[in-house]
Amino acid sequence: MPRLLTVAALLLALGGCSGSSEDSELSAGGSPGALTAADLERFLAVVQSHDGAMIPEFAPPEEDPSFNFDASAQELVMSFQTQCRRLFDVERQGSIWKRDTEWAQALAGNKITPSRFAALVRNVSLAIMRVRLEARVDLDRLVSQARRQVDHAVTTMNEIDEVPADERTEDDTTQRTRSVIQLGRSVALLEFAELVRQVPPESAAVVRKYSRQLKPLLPAGVNDELLAELKQLATARDKDVEQAGYEERK
Secondary structure, three states: OHHHHHHHHHHHHHOEOOOOOHHHHOOOOOOOOOOOHHHHHHHHHHHHOOOOOOOOOOOOOOOOOOOOOOOOHHHHHHHHHHHHHHHOOHHHHHHHHHOOHHHHHHHHHOOOOHHHHHHHHHHHHHHHHHHHHHOOOOHHHHHHHHHHHHHHHHHHHHHHHOOOHHHOOHHHHHHHHHHHHHHHHHHHHHHHHHHHHHOOHHHHHHHHHOHHHHHHHOOOOOOHHHHHHHHHHHHOOHHHHHHOOOOOOO
8 A cells, every 4th residue: 555655646746737617626536627827827826935936746645544455356446546536635635735834824825725726736737747748658548558457457366366365375475465566556557647638738738838937846857757657558568568567477
């Protein structure tokens, strides 16, 4: 589980896109609406009024104490999806920034609610990621390959789970543990790829327009590792995707 949160936190630092209505902005992970120039101006005003003037990251949610490594593959998929979607929950993150003295001052000074600002952070970041990704890969293929990777992890686990626990070999047990970890990572990548694909073209266009103002607000190299991984996934052969992260079972 900690590895999933690490991946998801990295994804959040790179993703987002703002809805045109308050309801869409406050959703935990639904399809985003289109960003406007007014959204970007307001977003920049808040970030630049904070000491450090850097786009903030969402904090990983607390680990689920009920998480069970021995659950079925499908149950684990749902658990990982829930954790990823909690990460992108703007109400949760807004409440964190509300308790932060410096961010609370920046938000109050710009007359914006914490949850609305969290939606802008999520939305602007996802739009930035879409601009960077679509210059490198086909987003539909990326989502397809990410889903294939999830499906392969599920198949691997289901095959192992057909053997009663007390009859499994040590290699089976080790393989299953690795598969659970890989499944968490694959689900996180799929959830993120879906969010990026849902970013409206209008949002990507407005982010391009404001790229000169946004670039200084991003830590140097912040997206590079994830971009490289997503590009590799999107351009891999199907067979390579299925084998990624796994050893051949004997």
